[in-house]
Amino acid sequence: MNTDNKKIVTRFAPSPTGFMHVGNVRTALFAYLWAKRNNGTFILRIEDTDKEREVSGSIEHIFESLKWLGIDWDEGPGIDGPHAPYIQSQRLDLYKKYAMKLLEKGLAYPDPYTEEEVAVFRQKAEEEKRPFLYREHRPDHDKEWDGRAPLRFKVPNIKRYEWYDLVFGDLSAGEEALDDIILIKGDGYPTYNFAHIVDDIEMGVTHVMRGQEFISSTPKFLSIYEGLDIVPPIFATLPPIMATGGNKKLGKRDGAKDILDYRKEGYLPETMVNFLAFLGWNPGDDREVMSASEIANEFDISRIQKSGAQFNDEKLDWLNKEYLKKLSYEDQEEYILKFIPESIKGLPGFSNEIVHNITPVVIDRVSKGLDVETMALAGELVYYFGKPVYEKDVLFFKSSKIPQENKYEILASYLDKSIIIVDGILEENFNKDFIKESIWPYAEEVGRGDILWPIRYALSGRDKSPDPFMLMEILGKKETIERLKSAIQILTK
């Protein structure tokens, strides 16, 4: 816990270069949670200083992702706070002002080299197997900055830096980590290295939370703070999220998914928040299922993990099911309805009442039900209304006790007898319990598995489905008989 009285201010500062993935979101979430825990302020800031890498639409995507997850910002785009604007490309004068300060103190100078020349220096260093340091090529006499050449920082003190990180503890790095980094690029935009420092100062950010990849550049940041005569904020470095199976950091190139894809696939925002929070953090006891507000109430930086955690899809599925079960019946129904494609809704047999009836069945099998192709629930529902597709041998599959010679005939006779039984049930009694009672004696007689499995398959066209009696009730008497008949046709062909 923070001991001084200063209000905690955290920020999430993404760059609009594409979609948000779980790594980005986890960083946002932790900054958000820490602010909430302390009744502080959570700022969203868009770092769009690289116009070449910018992808149009990604700012909207960031907004939508955060809103979906309930990571609401107290200050930022759309919510004008005292430090507006919150988009870096609209704050260029500010960076220039700070650059001038450094320039006046003799702590900045225009880069006299072309990009190509610098590249040659770098290549040479690489060949000599030593780290490249621009400051080794620092010009003897600084020219006047015309605002067109890149402006570089002149590191005032080449020394070893030591600092404290809320997650990693004492950290340090030697002189080799310091260099004359670019403050303002040739195109007039500041670099991340400079812009984020200026903004964090201006916005009163007290805690900087970001990924581990920034540890090695922290000495560079510290030297800038020093040059500016400003006390740096508190750092809390987050461990990386690793890709499933591998030991690679989960990044876009390693198959990190768009966070909104999870929404598309049926994951609830509560699931994602809970899951992501627990990737690198835990409350210290056995609880696994915690709401965002519960987590926010107990969120403690000292319990953040130091090492990277692998993303585990199975646990995510399990957690999603836990949350799905917690939903009210109405919400479950609404959830399912959302995943039914219009093409299904347009089918003659379709009605909201059917959805209402099958809701418990669908919810019950969602965790593994998500395995249906695109993992959308729509897939589960399709086969209730579409024509099932099945093959002779699959119909026979598992009916192991039936003699091989005339297996298809025997199976067909089972189904035939089932039709007679089903046909004898009055419409008003056509519910799963009554159907089961009616078929049961016959099923016991010929062997449960031998008959129930083919019925399941004949009705659904799948080897995994709700129990066959439930299927019959959902399909209705007419459709049930029709499907059983077409299965017989296939068997006797």
Added chain:
RNA sequence: GGCCCUAUCGUCUAACGGUUAGGACGCCGGCUUUUCAAGCCGUUAAUCCGGGUUCGAUUCCCGGUAGGGUCACCA
């Protein structure tokens, strides 16, 4: 290659010098007057290696090893 960081079941993790090393997901097994699935119950399964310090190390120190990060006019 230089520098930095990390290291407990397959995975996420608990244990802040003394525990039969705990939990969760998965796996495996069992149960349920219904095949799968779900559900319930249960079982497997870990302190990277080598030295110290200590009466005692998962825990503290050192060295290896392995993994990760970083050395941009990207963030």
